[in-house]
Amino acid sequence: MLYSTTSAAEKRSAFRADLASGRLLRYPGAFNPLSARLIQRAGFEGVYVSGAVLAADLGLPDIGLTTLTEVAGRSQQIARMTDLPALVDADTGFGEPMNVARTVQALEDAGVAGLHLEDQVNPKRCGHLDGKEVVDRDTAVRRISAAVTARRDPNFVIAARTDARGVLGMTEAVERARAYQDAGADLIFPEAMAGASEFERIRSAVDVPILANMTEFGKSELLSTSTLESLGVNLVIYPVTLLRLAMRAAEDGLTTIADQGGQAELLDRMQHRRELYDLVDYAGYGTFDSSVHDFRV
Structure with missing residues:
Protein backbone atom coordinates (compact mmCIF):
# COMPACT_ATOMS: atom_id res chain seq x y z
CA MET A 1 0.00 0.00 0.00
CA LEU A 2 1.10 3.50 -0.78
CA TYR A 3 2.39 5.26 2.31
CA SER A 4 5.82 5.95 3.72
CA THR A 5 7.40 3.01 5.48
CA THR A 6 9.98 5.32 7.05
CA SER A 7 9.07 7.16 10.24
CA ALA A 8 9.31 10.92 10.59
CA ALA A 9 12.11 10.49 13.13
CA GLU A 10 14.07 8.32 10.69
CA LYS A 11 13.61 10.87 7.90
CA ARG A 12 14.87 13.68 10.12
CA SER A 13 17.89 11.66 11.18
CA ALA A 14 18.61 10.88 7.53
CA PHE A 15 18.29 14.56 6.60
CA ARG A 16 20.80 15.51 9.28
CA ALA A 17 23.23 12.86 8.11
CA ASP A 18 22.80 13.86 4.47
CA LEU A 19 23.51 17.52 5.26
CA ALA A 20 26.72 16.49 7.00
CA SER A 21 27.80 14.14 4.20
CA GLY A 22 29.45 16.78 2.03
CA ARG A 23 27.49 15.77 -1.07
CA LEU A 24 24.96 17.99 -2.79
CA LEU A 25 21.33 17.13 -1.99
CA ARG A 26 18.69 17.72 -4.67
CA TYR A 27 15.15 18.57 -3.52
CA PRO A 28 12.65 19.15 -6.36
CA GLY A 29 9.38 20.78 -5.35
CA ALA A 30 6.34 18.50 -5.14
CA PHE A 31 3.22 20.27 -6.40
CA ASN A 32 0.96 17.58 -4.96
CA PRO A 33 1.34 14.32 -2.99
CA LEU A 34 1.56 12.09 -6.08
CA SER A 35 4.43 14.11 -7.55
CA ALA A 36 6.41 13.42 -4.36
CA ARG A 37 6.23 9.74 -5.31
CA LEU A 38 7.66 10.57 -8.74
CA ILE A 39 10.52 12.48 -7.10
CA GLN A 40 11.41 9.47 -5.00
CA ARG A 41 11.23 7.10 -7.98
CA ALA A 42 13.52 9.38 -9.98
CA GLY A 43 16.27 8.96 -7.38
CA PHE A 44 16.38 12.38 -5.74
CA GLU A 45 17.50 12.83 -2.15
CA GLY A 46 14.49 14.73 -0.82
CA VAL A 47 11.28 16.63 -1.49
CA TYR A 48 10.64 20.35 -1.18
CA VAL A 49 7.24 21.87 -0.35
CA SER A 50 7.14 25.37 -1.81
CA GLY A 51 4.97 28.12 -0.39
CA ALA A 52 4.70 29.65 -3.85
CA VAL A 53 3.48 26.35 -5.30
CA LEU A 54 0.96 25.80 -2.52
CA ALA A 55 -0.38 29.32 -3.00
CA ALA A 56 -0.60 28.87 -6.77
CA ASP A 57 -2.37 25.53 -6.31
CA LEU A 58 -5.01 27.43 -4.30
CA GLY A 59 -5.24 30.09 -6.98
CA LEU A 60 -3.45 32.68 -4.84
CA PRO A 61 -0.38 34.86 -5.39
CA ASP A 62 2.67 34.22 -3.22
CA ILE A 63 2.11 37.13 -0.82
CA GLY A 64 1.50 35.39 2.49
CA LEU A 65 -2.18 34.58 2.02
CA THR A 66 -1.90 30.89 2.87
CA THR A 67 -2.42 29.78 6.46
CA LEU A 68 -0.48 27.50 8.77
CA THR A 69 -3.36 25.01 8.62
CA GLU A 70 -3.17 24.85 4.82
CA VAL A 71 0.61 24.49 4.78
CA ALA A 72 0.66 21.85 7.53
CA GLY A 73 -2.14 19.89 5.88
CA ARG A 74 -0.51 19.78 2.46
CA SER A 75 2.88 19.03 4.02
CA GLN A 76 1.44 16.04 5.87
CA GLN A 77 -0.15 14.74 2.67
CA ILE A 78 3.15 15.00 0.81
CA ALA A 79 5.30 13.57 3.63
CA ARG A 80 3.09 10.49 3.93
CA MET A 81 3.66 9.65 0.25
CA THR A 82 7.42 9.32 0.32
CA ASP A 83 10.26 7.81 2.31
CA LEU A 84 12.35 10.88 1.50
CA PRO A 85 12.82 13.79 3.92
CA ALA A 86 10.63 16.81 3.16
CA LEU A 87 11.71 20.43 3.67
CA VAL A 88 8.83 22.91 3.94
CA ASP A 89 8.59 26.62 3.19
CA ALA A 90 7.07 28.18 6.33
CA ASP A 91 7.23 31.76 5.01
CA THR A 92 7.69 34.16 7.94
CA GLY A 93 6.34 31.70 10.50
CA PHE A 94 2.74 32.97 10.27
CA GLY A 95 3.08 35.68 12.91
CA GLU A 96 5.16 36.74 15.88
CA PRO A 97 7.75 34.50 17.62
CA MET A 98 5.02 32.67 19.55
CA ASN A 99 3.30 31.88 16.25
CA VAL A 100 6.65 30.72 14.88
CA ALA A 101 6.92 28.29 17.79
CA ARG A 102 3.49 26.88 17.01
CA THR A 103 4.40 26.62 13.33
CA VAL A 104 7.44 24.50 14.15
CA GLN A 105 5.43 22.09 16.27
CA ALA A 106 2.58 21.87 13.74
CA LEU A 107 5.03 20.95 10.99
CA GLU A 108 6.79 18.47 13.26
CA ASP A 109 3.38 16.85 13.75
CA ALA A 110 2.92 16.82 9.96
CA GLY A 111 5.90 14.49 9.66
CA VAL A 112 8.29 16.68 7.70
CA ALA A 113 12.04 16.80 8.27
CA GLY A 114 12.52 20.55 8.46
CA LEU A 115 11.31 24.01 7.56
CA HIS A 116 12.72 27.37 6.58
CA LEU A 117 11.76 30.76 7.95
CA GLU A 118 12.46 34.04 6.18
CA ASP A 119 13.18 37.57 7.34
CA GLN A 120 10.64 39.40 5.20
CA VAL A 121 7.87 41.53 6.63
CA ASN A 122 4.26 40.43 6.44
CA PRO A 123 2.68 40.32 3.93
CA LYS A 124 5.69 38.75 2.21
CA ARG A 125 6.44 38.63 -1.51
CA CYS A 126 8.09 36.13 -3.80
CA GLY A 127 11.80 36.34 -3.08
CA HIS A 128 12.62 37.03 -6.73
CA LEU A 129 10.33 40.05 -7.11
CA ASP A 130 11.19 43.68 -6.55
CA GLY A 131 9.56 45.67 -3.77
CA LYS A 132 10.00 43.19 -0.93
CA GLU A 133 10.97 44.36 2.56
CA VAL A 134 12.79 42.70 5.42
CA VAL A 135 12.33 43.07 9.16
CA ASP A 136 15.20 44.36 11.26
CA ARG A 137 17.91 41.87 12.11
CA ASP A 138 16.94 41.54 15.79
CA THR A 139 13.35 40.64 14.90
CA ALA A 140 14.56 38.03 12.43
CA VAL A 141 16.91 36.54 15.02
CA ARG A 142 14.03 36.25 17.48
CA ARG A 143 12.08 34.25 14.90
CA ILE A 144 14.93 31.77 14.53
CA SER A 145 15.49 31.57 18.28
CA ALA A 146 11.80 30.86 18.85
CA ALA A 147 11.85 28.09 16.26
CA VAL A 148 14.93 26.45 17.74
CA THR A 149 13.48 26.62 21.25
CA ALA A 150 10.10 25.24 20.19
CA ARG A 151 11.21 22.11 18.37
CA ARG A 152 10.81 18.86 20.25
CA ASP A 153 12.82 16.61 17.96
CA PRO A 154 16.43 17.85 17.97
CA ASN A 155 16.90 16.40 14.48
CA PHE A 156 14.15 18.63 13.04
CA VAL A 157 16.07 21.04 10.79
CA ILE A 158 15.54 24.78 11.22
CA ALA A 159 16.67 26.66 8.12
CA ALA A 160 16.97 30.45 8.06
CA ARG A 161 16.30 32.28 4.81
CA THR A 162 17.46 35.83 4.30
CA ASP A 163 16.04 38.09 1.61
CA ALA A 164 18.38 40.92 2.56
CA ARG A 165 20.54 40.71 -0.56
CA GLY A 166 17.83 42.23 -2.78
CA VAL A 167 16.85 44.88 -0.22
CA LEU A 168 19.88 45.95 1.80
CA GLY A 169 22.74 44.47 -0.21
CA MET A 170 25.10 41.55 -0.08
CA THR A 171 27.04 42.71 2.98
CA GLU A 172 23.88 42.73 5.09
CA ALA A 173 22.91 39.30 3.72
CA VAL A 174 26.26 37.94 4.90
CA GLU A 175 25.88 39.52 8.35
CA ARG A 176 22.39 38.12 8.71
CA ALA A 177 23.56 34.67 7.68
CA ARG A 178 26.11 34.78 10.51
CA ALA A 179 23.54 36.06 13.00
CA TYR A 180 21.04 33.35 12.10
CA GLN A 181 23.71 30.69 12.48
CA ASP A 182 24.52 32.10 15.91
CA ALA A 183 20.80 31.96 16.79
CA GLY A 184 20.81 28.21 16.16
CA ALA A 185 19.86 27.81 12.49
CA ASP A 186 21.01 24.46 11.09
CA LEU A 187 20.91 25.57 7.45
CA ILE A 188 21.26 28.98 5.78
CA PHE A 189 19.14 29.86 2.74
CA PRO A 190 20.42 33.03 1.03
CA GLU A 191 17.64 34.03 -1.36
CA ALA A 192 18.10 35.60 -4.80
CA MET A 193 21.86 35.26 -5.06
CA ALA A 194 22.93 36.67 -8.43
CA GLY A 195 25.61 34.11 -9.19
CA ALA A 196 28.42 31.85 -8.05
CA SER A 197 30.51 34.56 -6.38
CA GLU A 198 27.69 35.45 -4.01
CA PHE A 199 27.25 31.84 -2.94
CA GLU A 200 31.00 31.79 -2.30
CA ARG A 201 30.66 34.77 0.05
CA ILE A 202 27.92 33.05 2.04
CA ARG A 203 29.87 29.80 2.12
CA SER A 204 32.93 31.52 3.56
CA ALA A 205 30.83 33.38 6.15
CA VAL A 206 29.11 30.46 7.89
CA ASP A 207 30.02 27.01 9.12
CA VAL A 208 26.60 25.38 8.74
CA PRO A 209 25.22 23.96 5.45
CA ILE A 210 23.83 26.35 2.85
CA LEU A 211 20.93 26.05 0.39
CA ALA A 212 20.65 27.31 -3.19
CA ASN A 213 17.30 28.13 -4.77
CA MET A 214 17.42 27.35 -8.49
CA THR A 215 14.05 28.74 -9.48
CA GLU A 216 13.33 29.60 -13.09
CA PHE A 217 12.71 33.13 -14.40
CA GLY A 218 14.08 34.71 -11.21
CA LYS A 219 17.08 36.80 -10.24
CA SER A 220 19.54 33.93 -9.79
CA GLU A 221 21.68 32.40 -12.50
CA LEU A 222 20.65 28.76 -12.99
CA LEU A 223 23.77 26.92 -11.88
CA SER A 224 24.40 23.22 -12.52
CA THR A 225 24.70 20.69 -9.74
CA SER A 226 28.42 20.28 -10.45
CA THR A 227 28.95 24.04 -10.08
CA LEU A 228 26.91 24.23 -6.89
CA GLU A 229 28.82 21.31 -5.41
CA SER A 230 32.13 22.97 -6.24
CA LEU A 231 30.94 26.11 -4.43
CA GLY A 232 30.26 24.15 -1.25
CA VAL A 233 26.48 24.31 -1.50
CA ASN A 234 24.87 21.47 0.45
CA LEU A 235 21.28 21.50 -0.82
CA VAL A 236 19.59 22.75 -3.98
CA ILE A 237 15.85 23.19 -4.41
CA TYR A 238 13.87 23.36 -7.64
CA PRO A 239 10.68 24.73 -6.09
CA VAL A 240 8.33 25.43 -8.99
CA THR A 241 9.86 23.36 -11.82
CA LEU A 242 7.38 20.46 -11.76
CA LEU A 243 4.35 22.75 -11.43
CA ARG A 244 5.52 24.83 -14.39
CA LEU A 245 6.07 21.73 -16.50
CA ALA A 246 2.68 20.29 -15.56
Whole structure:
Protein backbone atom coordinates (compact mmCIF):
# COMPACT_ATOMS: atom_id res chain seq x y z
CA MET A 1 0.00 0.00 0.00
CA LEU A 2 1.10 3.50 -0.78
CA TYR A 3 2.39 5.26 2.31
CA SER A 4 5.82 5.95 3.72
CA THR A 5 7.40 3.01 5.48
CA THR A 6 9.98 5.32 7.05
CA SER A 7 9.07 7.16 10.24
CA ALA A 8 9.31 10.92 10.59
CA ALA A 9 12.11 10.49 13.13
CA GLU A 10 14.07 8.32 10.69
CA LYS A 11 13.61 10.87 7.90
CA ARG A 12 14.87 13.68 10.12
CA SER A 13 17.89 11.66 11.18
CA ALA A 14 18.61 10.88 7.53
CA PHE A 15 18.29 14.56 6.60
CA ARG A 16 20.80 15.51 9.28
CA ALA A 17 23.23 12.86 8.11
CA ASP A 18 22.80 13.86 4.47
CA LEU A 19 23.51 17.52 5.26
CA ALA A 20 26.72 16.49 7.00
CA SER A 21 27.80 14.14 4.20
CA GLY A 22 29.45 16.78 2.03
CA ARG A 23 27.49 15.77 -1.07
CA LEU A 24 24.96 17.99 -2.79
CA LEU A 25 21.33 17.13 -1.99
CA ARG A 26 18.69 17.72 -4.67
CA TYR A 27 15.15 18.57 -3.52
CA PRO A 28 12.65 19.15 -6.36
CA GLY A 29 9.38 20.78 -5.35
CA ALA A 30 6.34 18.50 -5.14
CA PHE A 31 3.22 20.27 -6.40
CA ASN A 32 0.96 17.58 -4.96
CA PRO A 33 1.34 14.32 -2.99
CA LEU A 34 1.56 12.09 -6.08
CA SER A 35 4.43 14.11 -7.55
CA ALA A 36 6.41 13.42 -4.36
CA ARG A 37 6.23 9.74 -5.31
CA LEU A 38 7.66 10.57 -8.74
CA ILE A 39 10.52 12.48 -7.10
CA GLN A 40 11.41 9.47 -5.00
CA ARG A 41 11.23 7.10 -7.98
CA ALA A 42 13.52 9.38 -9.98
CA GLY A 43 16.27 8.96 -7.38
CA PHE A 44 16.38 12.38 -5.74
CA GLU A 45 17.50 12.83 -2.15
CA GLY A 46 14.49 14.73 -0.82
CA VAL A 47 11.28 16.63 -1.49
CA TYR A 48 10.64 20.35 -1.18
CA VAL A 49 7.24 21.87 -0.35
CA SER A 50 7.14 25.37 -1.81
CA GLY A 51 4.97 28.12 -0.39
CA ALA A 52 4.70 29.65 -3.85
CA VAL A 53 3.48 26.35 -5.30
CA LEU A 54 0.96 25.80 -2.52
CA ALA A 55 -0.38 29.32 -3.00
CA ALA A 56 -0.60 28.87 -6.77
CA ASP A 57 -2.37 25.53 -6.31
CA LEU A 58 -5.01 27.43 -4.30
CA GLY A 59 -5.24 30.09 -6.98
CA LEU A 60 -3.45 32.68 -4.84
CA PRO A 61 -0.38 34.86 -5.39
CA ASP A 62 2.67 34.22 -3.22
CA ILE A 63 2.11 37.13 -0.82
CA GLY A 64 1.50 35.39 2.49
CA LEU A 65 -2.18 34.58 2.02
CA THR A 66 -1.90 30.89 2.87
CA THR A 67 -2.42 29.78 6.46
CA LEU A 68 -0.48 27.50 8.77
CA THR A 69 -3.36 25.01 8.62
CA GLU A 70 -3.17 24.85 4.82
CA VAL A 71 0.61 24.49 4.78
CA ALA A 72 0.66 21.85 7.53
CA GLY A 73 -2.14 19.89 5.88
CA ARG A 74 -0.51 19.78 2.46
CA SER A 75 2.88 19.03 4.02
CA GLN A 76 1.44 16.04 5.87
CA GLN A 77 -0.15 14.74 2.67
CA ILE A 78 3.15 15.00 0.81
CA ALA A 79 5.30 13.57 3.63
CA ARG A 80 3.09 10.49 3.93
CA MET A 81 3.66 9.65 0.25
CA THR A 82 7.42 9.32 0.32
CA ASP A 83 10.26 7.81 2.31
CA LEU A 84 12.35 10.88 1.50
CA PRO A 85 12.82 13.79 3.92
CA ALA A 86 10.63 16.81 3.16
CA LEU A 87 11.71 20.43 3.67
CA VAL A 88 8.83 22.91 3.94
CA ASP A 89 8.59 26.62 3.19
CA ALA A 90 7.07 28.18 6.33
CA ASP A 91 7.23 31.76 5.01
CA THR A 92 7.69 34.16 7.94
CA GLY A 93 6.34 31.70 10.50
CA PHE A 94 2.74 32.97 10.27
CA GLY A 95 3.08 35.68 12.91
CA GLU A 96 5.16 36.74 15.88
CA PRO A 97 7.75 34.50 17.62
CA MET A 98 5.02 32.67 19.55
CA ASN A 99 3.30 31.88 16.25
CA VAL A 100 6.65 30.72 14.88
CA ALA A 101 6.92 28.29 17.79
CA ARG A 102 3.49 26.88 17.01
CA THR A 103 4.40 26.62 13.33
CA VAL A 104 7.44 24.50 14.15
CA GLN A 105 5.43 22.09 16.27
CA ALA A 106 2.58 21.87 13.74
CA LEU A 107 5.03 20.95 10.99
CA GLU A 108 6.79 18.47 13.26
CA ASP A 109 3.38 16.85 13.75
CA ALA A 110 2.92 16.82 9.96
CA GLY A 111 5.90 14.49 9.66
CA VAL A 112 8.29 16.68 7.70
CA ALA A 113 12.04 16.80 8.27
CA GLY A 114 12.52 20.55 8.46
CA LEU A 115 11.31 24.01 7.56
CA HIS A 116 12.72 27.37 6.58
CA LEU A 117 11.76 30.76 7.95
CA GLU A 118 12.46 34.04 6.18
CA ASP A 119 13.18 37.57 7.34
CA GLN A 120 10.64 39.40 5.20
CA VAL A 121 7.87 41.53 6.63
CA ASN A 122 4.26 40.43 6.44
CA PRO A 123 2.68 40.32 3.93
CA LYS A 124 5.69 38.75 2.21
CA ARG A 125 6.44 38.63 -1.51
CA CYS A 126 8.09 36.13 -3.80
CA GLY A 127 11.80 36.34 -3.08
CA HIS A 128 12.62 37.03 -6.73
CA LEU A 129 10.33 40.05 -7.11
CA ASP A 130 11.19 43.68 -6.55
CA GLY A 131 9.56 45.67 -3.77
CA LYS A 132 10.00 43.19 -0.93
CA GLU A 133 10.97 44.36 2.56
CA VAL A 134 12.79 42.70 5.42
CA VAL A 135 12.33 43.07 9.16
CA ASP A 136 15.20 44.36 11.26
CA ARG A 137 17.91 41.87 12.11
CA ASP A 138 16.94 41.54 15.79
CA THR A 139 13.35 40.64 14.90
CA ALA A 140 14.56 38.03 12.43
CA VAL A 141 16.91 36.54 15.02
CA ARG A 142 14.03 36.25 17.48
CA ARG A 143 12.08 34.25 14.90
CA ILE A 144 14.93 31.77 14.53
CA SER A 145 15.49 31.57 18.28
CA ALA A 146 11.80 30.86 18.85
CA ALA A 147 11.85 28.09 16.26
CA VAL A 148 14.93 26.45 17.74
CA THR A 149 13.48 26.62 21.25
CA ALA A 150 10.10 25.24 20.19
CA ARG A 151 11.21 22.11 18.37
CA ARG A 152 10.81 18.86 20.25
CA ASP A 153 12.82 16.61 17.96
CA PRO A 154 16.43 17.85 17.97
CA ASN A 155 16.90 16.40 14.48
CA PHE A 156 14.15 18.63 13.04
CA VAL A 157 16.07 21.04 10.79
CA ILE A 158 15.54 24.78 11.22
CA ALA A 159 16.67 26.66 8.12
CA ALA A 160 16.97 30.45 8.06
CA ARG A 161 16.30 32.28 4.81
CA THR A 162 17.46 35.83 4.30
CA ASP A 163 16.04 38.09 1.61
CA ALA A 164 18.38 40.92 2.56
CA ARG A 165 20.54 40.71 -0.56
CA GLY A 166 17.83 42.23 -2.78
CA VAL A 167 16.85 44.88 -0.22
CA LEU A 168 19.88 45.95 1.80
CA GLY A 169 22.74 44.47 -0.21
CA MET A 170 25.10 41.55 -0.08
CA THR A 171 27.04 42.71 2.98
CA GLU A 172 23.88 42.73 5.09
CA ALA A 173 22.91 39.30 3.72
CA VAL A 174 26.26 37.94 4.90
CA GLU A 175 25.88 39.52 8.35
CA ARG A 176 22.39 38.12 8.71
CA ALA A 177 23.56 34.67 7.68
CA ARG A 178 26.11 34.78 10.51
CA ALA A 179 23.54 36.06 13.00
CA TYR A 180 21.04 33.35 12.10
CA GLN A 181 23.71 30.69 12.48
CA ASP A 182 24.52 32.10 15.91
CA ALA A 183 20.80 31.96 16.79
CA GLY A 184 20.81 28.21 16.16
CA ALA A 185 19.86 27.81 12.49
CA ASP A 186 21.01 24.46 11.09
CA LEU A 187 20.91 25.57 7.45
CA ILE A 188 21.26 28.98 5.78
CA PHE A 189 19.14 29.86 2.74
CA PRO A 190 20.42 33.03 1.03
CA GLU A 191 17.64 34.03 -1.36
CA ALA A 192 18.10 35.60 -4.80
CA MET A 193 21.86 35.26 -5.06
CA ALA A 194 22.93 36.67 -8.43
CA GLY A 195 25.61 34.11 -9.19
CA ALA A 196 28.42 31.85 -8.05
CA SER A 197 30.51 34.56 -6.38
CA GLU A 198 27.69 35.45 -4.01
CA PHE A 199 27.25 31.84 -2.94
CA GLU A 200 31.00 31.79 -2.30
CA ARG A 201 30.66 34.77 0.05
CA ILE A 202 27.92 33.05 2.04
CA ARG A 203 29.87 29.80 2.12
CA SER A 204 32.93 31.52 3.56
CA ALA A 205 30.83 33.38 6.15
CA VAL A 206 29.11 30.46 7.89
CA ASP A 207 30.02 27.01 9.12
CA VAL A 208 26.60 25.38 8.74
CA PRO A 209 25.22 23.96 5.45
CA ILE A 210 23.83 26.35 2.85
CA LEU A 211 20.93 26.05 0.39
CA ALA A 212 20.65 27.31 -3.19
CA ASN A 213 17.30 28.13 -4.77
CA MET A 214 17.42 27.35 -8.49
CA THR A 215 14.05 28.74 -9.48
CA GLU A 216 13.33 29.60 -13.09
CA PHE A 217 12.71 33.13 -14.40
CA GLY A 218 14.08 34.71 -11.21
CA LYS A 219 17.08 36.80 -10.24
CA SER A 220 19.54 33.93 -9.79
CA GLU A 221 21.68 32.40 -12.50
CA LEU A 222 20.65 28.76 -12.99
CA LEU A 223 23.77 26.92 -11.88
CA SER A 224 24.40 23.22 -12.52
CA THR A 225 24.70 20.69 -9.74
CA SER A 226 28.42 20.28 -10.45
CA THR A 227 28.95 24.04 -10.08
CA LEU A 228 26.91 24.23 -6.89
CA GLU A 229 28.82 21.31 -5.41
CA SER A 230 32.13 22.97 -6.24
CA LEU A 231 30.94 26.11 -4.43
CA GLY A 232 30.26 24.15 -1.25
CA VAL A 233 26.48 24.31 -1.50
CA ASN A 234 24.87 21.47 0.45
CA LEU A 235 21.28 21.50 -0.82
CA VAL A 236 19.59 22.75 -3.98
CA ILE A 237 15.85 23.19 -4.41
CA TYR A 238 13.87 23.36 -7.64
CA PRO A 239 10.68 24.73 -6.09
CA VAL A 240 8.33 25.43 -8.99
CA THR A 241 9.86 23.36 -11.82
CA LEU A 242 7.38 20.46 -11.76
CA LEU A 243 4.35 22.75 -11.43
CA ARG A 244 5.52 24.83 -14.39
CA LEU A 245 6.07 21.73 -16.50
CA ALA A 246 2.68 20.29 -15.56
CA MET A 247 0.78 23.53 -16.15
CA ARG A 248 2.35 24.07 -19.58
CA ALA A 249 1.51 20.48 -20.57
CA ALA A 250 -2.08 20.95 -19.36
CA GLU A 251 -2.40 24.24 -21.23
CA ASP A 252 -1.07 22.71 -24.45
CA GLY A 253 -3.39 19.73 -24.05
CA LEU A 254 -6.45 21.90 -23.60
CA THR A 255 -5.49 23.92 -26.68
CA THR A 256 -5.21 20.72 -28.72
CA ILE A 257 -8.61 19.48 -27.55
CA ALA A 258 -10.20 22.83 -28.38
CA ASP A 259 -8.53 23.00 -31.81
CA GLN A 260 -8.80 19.32 -32.84
CA GLY A 261 -12.09 18.41 -31.19
CA GLY A 262 -10.60 15.61 -29.11
CA GLN A 263 -7.54 14.26 -27.32
CA ALA A 264 -6.49 11.44 -29.68
CA GLU A 265 -3.33 13.32 -30.72
CA LEU A 266 -2.29 13.69 -27.06
CA LEU A 267 -2.16 10.02 -26.07
CA ASP A 268 1.58 9.62 -26.57
CA ARG A 269 2.16 12.63 -24.28
CA MET A 270 0.10 11.20 -21.41
CA GLN A 271 1.02 9.02 -18.47
CA HIS A 272 -0.66 5.71 -19.30
CA ARG A 273 -3.33 4.34 -17.02
CA ARG A 274 -1.14 1.37 -16.09
CA GLU A 275 1.66 3.75 -15.07
CA LEU A 276 -0.70 5.75 -12.88
CA TYR A 277 -2.09 2.60 -11.31
CA ASP A 278 1.44 1.41 -10.59
CA LEU A 279 2.35 4.78 -9.02
CA VAL A 280 -0.65 4.73 -6.67
CA ASP A 281 -0.18 1.00 -5.97
CA TYR A 282 -3.63 0.05 -7.20
CA ALA A 283 -2.80 -3.66 -6.95
CA GLY A 284 -1.52 -3.33 -3.39
CA TYR A 285 -4.71 -1.68 -2.22
CA GLY A 286 -6.72 -4.37 -3.96
CA THR A 287 -4.76 -7.12 -2.26
CA PHE A 288 -5.16 -5.46 1.13
CA ASP A 289 -8.89 -4.97 0.61
CA SER A 290 -9.33 -8.62 -0.37
CA SER A 291 -7.41 -9.81 2.67
CA VAL A 292 -9.61 -7.94 5.16
CA HIS A 293 -12.98 -7.71 3.42
CA ASP A 294 -13.56 -10.45 0.86
CA PHE A 295 -14.31 -13.75 2.58
CA ARG A 296 -16.41 -16.87 2.27
CA VAL A 297 -18.67 -18.34 4.93
